Amino acid sequence: MAQQKIFGYANRISVRPGDEISFHVNCDGASEADAQLVRLIHGDTHEAGPGHVEVELESPVNGRWAVKKQYTQLGSFLKVFDPENKLAVSGSFSLAAFIWPTLPQRGSRQTILGRWDTVRNIGYALGINPAGHLEFWVGNGSEVDCVTAELPLLAKVWYLVGVSYDRESGRAQLYQEGVLNRYNSLVGKVVPYDFASHVVQHFRFRPENGADVPFLLAGARDEHALRGPFVSDLFAGKIDRPAICGRVLTRAEFDVCRGGGLLPEDAVLAFWDTSKGYSAQGVSHHVIDGGPHRLNARGVNHPVRAMTGWNWNGKDDCFRIDPSQFGGIEFHPDAVTDCGWEATKSMIVPTDLKSGIYAVRLRVGPGIGIAEEYIVFVVRPAKPTAKLCFLVPSASYLAYANESLSFDAQIIQPMTGQPPVVTDLDVETYEHREYGLSTYDHYEDDAGVCFSSYLRPIINMRPKYRMSSMNITWQFPADLSVVAWIDHMGYDCDFITDEDLHREGVDLLRPYFCVMTGTHPEYVSERMLDAQEDYVADGGRLIYMGGNGYYWVVGFDPENPACMEVRKLDSGMRAWAAKPGEHYLQTTGEKSGLWRNRGRAPQKLTGVGFIAEGFETSAPYRKMPDAWHRTVSWITEGMEGEIIGDRGLAYNAAAGVELDRYDLSLGTPPHTKIIASSGGHSDNYVLVTEELLYAYAGLTGSIDYRIRADMTFFTASNDGAVFSTGSIAFGQALPANGFDNSASRLLTNVVNAFLKPGALPGSYWTVEEKQWR
Amino acid sequence: MAYTEDDSRPDKDVHVRDHFDRMTRAYLRSVLSDEVIEEHRTGDVGNPSEPLSRLLAWCQRRPLTEQYAVKAEADGTFRLVSFSGRRGQPPRYVGDERYATIREARHGAFLRHISDLTEK
Numbered sequence: 001m002a003q004q005k006i007f008g009y010a011n012r013i014s015v016r017p018g019d020e021i022s023f024h025v026n027c028d029g030a031s032e033a034d035a036q037l038v039r040l041i042h043g044d045t046h047e048a049g050p051g052h053v054e055v056e057l058e059s060p061v062n063g064r065w066a067v068k069k070q071y072t073q074l075g076s077f078l079k080v081f082d083p084e085n086k087l088a089v090s091g092s093f094s095l096a097a098f099i100w101p102t103l104p105q106r107g108s109r110q111t112i113l114g115r116w117d118t119v120r121n122i123g124y125a126l127g128i129n130p131a132g133h134l135e136f137w138v139g140n141g142s143e144v145d146c147v148t149a150e151l152p153l154l155a156k157v158w159y160l161v162g163v164s165y166d167r168e169s170g171r172a173q174l175y176q177e178g179v180l181n182r183y184n185s186l187v188g189k190v191v192p193y194d195f196a197s198h199v200v201q202h203f204r205f206r207p208e209n210g211a212d213v214p215f216l217l218a219g220a221r222d223e224h225a226l227r228g229p230f231v232s233d234l235f236a237g238k239i240d241r242p243a244i245c246g247r248v249l250t251r252a253e254f255d256v257c258r259g260g261g262l263l264p265e266d267a268v269l270a271f272w273d274t275s276k277g278y279s280a281q282g283v284s285h286h287v288i289d290g291g292p293h294r295l296n297a298r299g300v301n302h303p304v305r306a307m308t309g310w311n312w313n314g315k316d317d318c319f320r321i322d323p324s325q326f327g328g329i330e331f332h333p334d335a336v337t338d339c340g341w342e343a344t345k346s347m348i349v350p351t352d353l354k355s356g357i358y359a360v361r362l363r364v365g366p367g368i369g370i371a372e373e374y375i376v377f378v379v380r381p382a383k384p385t386a387k388l389c390f391l392v393p394s395a396s397y398l399a400y401a402n403e404s405l406s407f408d409a410q411i412i413q414p415m416t417g418q419p420p421v422v423t424d425l426d427v428e429t430y431e432h433r434e435y436g437l438s439t440y441d442h443y444e445d446d447a448g449v450c451f452s453s454y455l456r457p458i459i460n461m462r463p464k465y466r467m468s469s470m471n472i473t474w475q476f477p478a479d480l481s482v483v484a485w486i487d488h489m490g491y492d493c494d495f496i497t498d499e500d501l502h503r504e505g506v507d508l509l510r511p512y513f514c515v516m517t518g519t520h521p522e523y524v525s526e527r528m529l530d531a532q533e534d535y536v537a538d539g540g541r542l543i544y545m546g547g548n549g550y551y552w553v554v555g556f557d558p559e560n561p562a563c564m565e566v567r568k569l570d571s572g573m574r575a576w577a578a579k580p581g582e583h584y585l586q587t588t589g590e591k592s593g594l595w596r597n598r599g600r601a602p603q604k605l606t607g608v609g610f611i612a613e614g615f616e617t618s619a620p621y622r623k624m625p626d627a628w629h630r631t632v633s634w635i636t637e638g639m640e641g642e643i644i645g646d647r648g649l650a651y652n653a654a655a656g657v658e659l660d661r662y663d664l665s666l667g668t669p670p671h672t673k674i675i676a677s678s679g680g681h682s683d684n685y686v687l688v689t690e691e692l693l694y695a696y697a698g699l700t701g702s703i704d705y706r707i708r709a710d711m712t713f714f715t716a717s718n719d720g721a722v723f724s725t726g727s728i729a730f731g732q733a734l735p736a737n738g739f740d741n742s743a744s745r746l747l748t749n750v751v752n753a754f755l756k757p758g759a760l761p762g763s764y765w766t767v768e769e770k771q772w773r
Numbered sequence: 774m775a776y777t778e779d780d781s782r783p784d785k786d787v788h789v790r791d792h793f794d795r796m797t798r799a800y801l802r803s804v805l806s807d808e809v810i811e812e813h814r815t816g817d818v819g820n821p822s823e824p825l826s827r828l829l830a831w832c833q834r835r836p837l838t839e840q841y842a843v844k845a846e847a848d849g850t851f852r853l854v855s856f857s858g859r860r861g862q863p864p865r866y867v868g869d870e871r872y873a874t875i876r877e878a879r880h881g882a883f884l885r886h887i888s889d890l891t892e893k
Contacts, residue, residue: 334860369847406842407856407864413833413840417818419882421843421875422854422864431863444860468842471875616818682819683826702820 004029004365005428006067006373007435007457009339013394013562014378014497017351023360023375024341026457027067030364035065035345040357040376041487042735043463043480044473046649049735052464053484054361061347061360070341071227072434072456075234075333076304077219078287078297080270086293087115087244087269088209094249094267095126095136096162096257097242098179098310100328101235102445104132104153110235110333112161113242115213116220118233122210125220126163127233128153134176134197136163138207147172147201151194154178156186156237158310159195160258164248170203175254183314183580198251217242217272217287217297218331231300234333236445240309241327243271243291260311270295275309275327278319282306282589285559287329302337302451302563304330306586308579318584318591326581332443336436337563338455355381355494357392357483359462369424374462376476378495384511386492387755390483393521395498395528395554397461397476398452398564403438404430406468409575413469416615417684420468429459439566440575448576453563470615472650472657478732479518481649482545485734485744486516491751498528502556506531509540514754519546519731520658523554523566526590533605539718541754543747547658547709547728548573548610550602553595555587567592571690573613596666596690604667607712608660608726614685614701618656618729620646621676621711631762632673632713635723635749644676644711645743648733654743655709656729659685662710672714678727679708713750719759723750798890801828810887814880832886839889841867841882843875851878853885 008025015021027033037059042050080087097112104110107130109118114125121139129135129146132153137146153159153176162175178195182188213221217239222232245267257263263271270291277283283306285299299305306319309327319326345360359374378392405412406420407430413419429435435457437449459465460475467474473481486493494512501508502525509515509531521544529550536542551572557563565587568574572594585592595601602609621644627636636644645654655678662668681701691706692699701707709727716722725731733743753761782788804824812825821829833840838858843851850871854864867885872878 408837408860410834410837410840414830417829417833419840419842419879421845421851423845424847427844427863431861433861684818 002029005370006030006033006362006364008344008362008373008375009455009457010375010377011343011455012377013454014380014500015349016380017349017353017382019349020346021349021377022343022346024070024339025065025067025344025362026070026341027364028069031066031068032064033067033362033364034367036062036361038359038361040359040463040480040483042484043477044649044732044735045464048647048737049481049649050484050738054463059347059350061345065345065362067344070339071230072336072339073230073300074336074434075219075231076299076301076331076335077231077234078217078299078303078329080215080217080295080297082215082295085209085211086295087215088211089244089246089269090209091246092165092167092248093269094162094164094245094247095243096160096175096245096249096254096263097126098158098160098240100156100158100185100238100310101128101153102155102237102447104128104155106236109233111216111218111220111233112235112239113217113244114220115209115215117210117213118220118222120210122208123213124165124207126161127235134161134174136165136172136174138203140205140208143205145203145205147174147199149174149176149197149199151197154187154193154195157195158184160254160310162249162254166248167206170206171200172203173200174198175251177258179258179310181313184308184310184312218303235331236333238307238328238330239274240329241272241274244269269293272297273327274329275324278323278326280320280589282555282586283319301335304450304586306582306584308581312581314580317581320584320589330447332445332447334433334437334444335451336434336456337451337453339434339457349379351382353379355379355386357480357495370428373457376461378497380496380500381494384494386494387513388486388491388493388751389509389512389515390486390493390495391501391515391517391521392479392495392497393475393518395523395525395564396518396521397458398454399439399523399552399566400460400475401438401452401454401458402429402435402460403440405440408441416469418471418616421466421471422468425459426468435459439568442576448568448578450567451563451565453560455562470657473732475518475520478520478650478728481735482516482519482731485739485747488739489748499556499561501531502527503561506534509535510538512540513757514541514543514751516543517545517549519728521546521549522551523564524550524552524595525554525556529595529600529605536605536716536720536722539716539720541720542606542722543750543754544606544722544724545731547660547726548613549660550595550605551610553585553590553592553598555585555590557587569593570597573610573688594690601666602660603663606722606724607668607672607714608662608710608724609666610688611659611661611691612681612685612687612701612707613658614681615657616651616684617682618648618651618653619678619681620644620653621655621678621709623676624674626673627675629673631765632675634753634761635675635713636746637749639742639745643742644746645730645733645741647736647741648729648743649736650729650732654730654733655727658728659707659709660724660726661706661708662712668712669714672712674710674712676711677708679705681707715760715763719763721754721760797831801831801890805887805891810884813883831890832883841885843878843882846871851875853878853882
C-alpha cells in the first residue's frame with residue numbers, strides 16, 4: 001500500500017461567522033480522511049509547557065471526507081488568450097524574444113515561446129534544448145524536426161533570439177546575438193565569448209497545429225492520463241518583449257530589433273510588450289499584446305515582473321523612471337503560488353463560533369506526522385466585542401511558509417550553532433516540492449523567492465511544528481503560546497489577521513483598547529504600519545510581543561490577496577539579495593527592503609528595533625533603573641528581585657532568538673523607558689548587518705553591549721501607549737510552569753492596565769515629576 | 774591538488790577553500806583532545822572553550838553535503854543524516870546508531886566530524 005499522507009489548504013485565512021470557507025485536500029494512500037473542527041489553544045510540545053492543546057468542536061464538517069490525489073502545476077509561465085487560434089499559423093512565420101536564461105544547462109528542454117504539444121509532438125516552439133543550445137522545433141504529430149545553434153547559451157546573459165521559418169521551402173534560420181551592455185548581464189564585454197549563431201536548416205515536413213494547443217510563453221502543453229493537461233518544458237530566466245510575425249523576417253530586420261527598433265508592424269501577429277502596463281502602483285499579471293489581435297497573456301504562478309530588461313542602462317533603478325527598461329519577466333520552473341486543487345469540502349462558519357484560531361484536523365492511517373494535517377484559519381468576530389485584540393501576523397507566516405533552510409542553506413548551521421533536527425514531514429516536503437517555497441528559499445536557478453501565498457499547504461503553519469534549523473516553534477506555533485496565555489488568563493479577545501488590517505486599515509483596530517502582536521511580526525505592508533501608527537497616535541495601546549518586527553516592506557497582490565511580495569535588498573538579515581534595478585514591488589510600486597531604510601525604523605512605532613539574533617540559548621531580563629520610576633513602576637508591581645523571564649520554551653528564558661534594542665538615533669520616542677534588558681548573550685548572538693558600517697571582530701553577544709533585548713514602554717496622546725518585549729522568546733516564556741512565571745505576571749500587569757479606559761497608571765504625575773530620574 | 778593541472782572544477786574558488794581547509798584541519802588536530810570531546814559531550818551551548826569553539830566553527834562551516842543533521846524518528850529516537858546537496862533529493866542516513874535524546878545525537882554528529890577530521 002502507498003505511504004499514507006495528507007496535505008491541504010483553505011481558500012481563506014480569515015473568515016467571519018456566516019462566511020464560506022473551502023478546504024482543498026490532497027491525499028495519498030487513502031480515499032477517506034477523518035475530519036474534526038478544532039480550536040487551537042497551544043502548539044508547542046516542549047515539556048516545560050502545557051503541550052499541544054486543542055478543543056474539539058461539534059461541526060457539520062466533522063466525519064469522513066472523501067479525499068483523493070490532487071496535482072499541482074509547478075512553474076511560472078504566461079498563457080496567451082487566443083480563443084480564435086490566431087497563432088495556429090498556417091504559413092511562414094518568425095519568432096523573436098530577448099532572453100536572459102538562468103539555467104541553460106538544466107538538462108531538460110525549455111520552451112521560450114510557441115504553440116507546442118510535448119505529448120503529441122504537434123506545433124512549433126523556440127526554446128533551449130537539454131544541452132543548453134537555442135533550438136527551434138516543429139512537429140507534425142509523428143516526427144519532430146529542429147534547427148539548433150552551434151554554441152551553447154551563457155547563463156545570465158541577455159540575448160536576442162529568434163527564428164525565421166519559410167513554410168514553402170522548409171527553410172528555418174536561427175537568430176542568436178548577444179545584447180550585453182555594461183550592466184545588464186552577469187559578465188561584461190571583456191569576456192571573449194562568441195554569442196552569435198545563425199544556423200540554417202531545411203525541415204522535412206511542415207508543422208501541424210492542434211486546435212487545443214495553447215500558445216504559451218515559458219512552457220509547453222503536456223498531458224498525463226490521470227492528471228489531464230498541464231504545462232511542462234518550463235523556462236528558467238527572463239523573457240523580454242517576445243513576438244510572433246506572420247512572415248519570414250530577414251536578418252537585417254532582427255538586427256533593427258537588436259538595436260532597439262521595432263519589428264515591422266505589418267508583419268506582427270502578436271507582440272507582447274512586457275514593458276507596458278506599469279503605473280506608479282506597480283504592474284499586473286496581464287501582459288499586453290500590441291499586435292493586431294490583442295492576444296493578451298496572463299501569468300500563472302506569479303511570473304516576476306518589475307524586473308530589468310535587456311536594455312537596462314544601470315542608471316534608472318526603478319520602473320517608474322523609465323518602464324521601457326523594465327520589460328524583463330522572470331520565470332521559475334519551481335514557482336507555485338496556487339496549487340489550484342479542487343475543493344474537497346466547504347463550510348459556512350457558524351454564527352456562534354467565537355473569534356479565535358481554528359483548524360480542520362485531518363487524519364488518515366496512523367494519524368501522525370505526514371498522516372495528519374491541520375488546515376488553519378482565523379475566525380474574526382462578526383462585530384468587535386472584546387477589548388483585547390490579537391493581530392495574527394499572517395504576512396510573516398507567508399514569508400516563512402515551507403522554508404527549507406536546513407536542507408539547502410549551508411549557512412544555517414553556522415547561524416544556529418547546532419545541527420538541525422528534521423522530521424519525516426520536513427523530508428517529505430523537501431522531496432516533493434510541489435507545495436512551494438518561502439521567501440527564505442531560492443529557486444532552482446538561485447534567484448530569491450519573492451512571492452508566497454497560502455493557496456497551498458503550509459507545513460509550518462500548524463500546531464506542533466518545530467522549525468528544524470532551530471528546533472523551537474516559530475511563527476504560527478510559537479504565537480499559539482501567546483494565544484494559550486490569553487486563554488489561560490481568561491481574557492476576552494478578538495482575532496484578526498494582517499490581511500484584514502491591510503484591507504481595512506485603522507478602523508479595524510479602533511474598537512479595541514489593546515492590540516497584541518505575535519512573536520515575530522516581521523513582514524509589514526505600508527497600510528498595516530500606517531494603521532498601527534494611527535491607532536497608537538489616536539490613543540490605542542499596542543503590545544509588541546516579539547522581536548525583529550516591522551522589518552520588511554511587503555505588498556499584497558491586489559488581484560489575489562492570498563499572495564504577498566517582498567524584495568530583500570541593500571541591508572538587513574536577509575536570505576537573498578534582489579538584483580540591481582529590481583528593488584521595487586510589482587504589487588504596489590513601492591521600494592521594498594527594510595522599513596528602516598525608508599525612514600520608518602521599527603523604533604519609531606515600538607520603541608525598539610532589531611539588533612541581534614542567536615540560537616541555542618536565551619537569557620532572562622534584568623530590571624533597569626527606569627523600572628522603579630514612579631510613572632511605570634506598576635509594570636513590575638508584585639515582582640520580587642530584578643530578574644524577569646528566567647524560564648521559557650524557547651531555549652529556557654524569555655530574551656532570546658531575535659532581539660530588539662532601544663535606539664534614540666533610529667527614532668525611539670525620547671520619553672521611552674527601558675523597563676528591563678537582557679545581556680550577556682552567547683557569542684552565537686551576532687549583530688544585525690544593517691548596523692554595520694565597518695565590520696570588526698567581536699560583534700557578538702558576550703562582547704558587544706548592544707546585543708540585548710530591551711523591554712520598553714512609552715505613552716502616546718489620548719492615553720495611548722506602547723509596551724514592547726523586544727524578544728521573540730518572550731511569547732514562548734509565557735506558558736512555562738503552568739503560566740506561573742515572571743514574564744506572565746509582568747504581561748498581566750500591562751494587559752490589565754491597557755484594558756482599562758482612561759488614564760494609565762502612573763500618568764497622573766505632573767510633567768515635572770515625569771521627568772524625574 | 775595544489776600541484777597538478779586540475780581543470781575539472783570550473784569554480785576555482787574550491788581550490789582556495791581546500792587549501793584553507795587543510796590549514797584549518799592541521800590546526801584543529803593540534804588542539805583536539807579528550808577534554809575537548811568531553812566538554813562537548815557535557816554541554817555544547819553557550820560560550821565554549823577556545824579549542825571547542827574552533828572545532829565547532831569548522832564543523833558548522835563545512836560544505837552542506839559534509840554537514841550532519843539529526844532526524845527525529847517516529848519511534849521517538851534520533852538518527853544522524855547528511856544532506857544530498859541536490860534539490861529535492863532527501864537526506865541519507867549516516868550509520869545505524871539510534872540516540873535517545875537530541876543532545877546525544879548532536880554529540881554523535883560531533884564525533885562524526887571529529888572522525889572526518891582525523892580520518893580515523
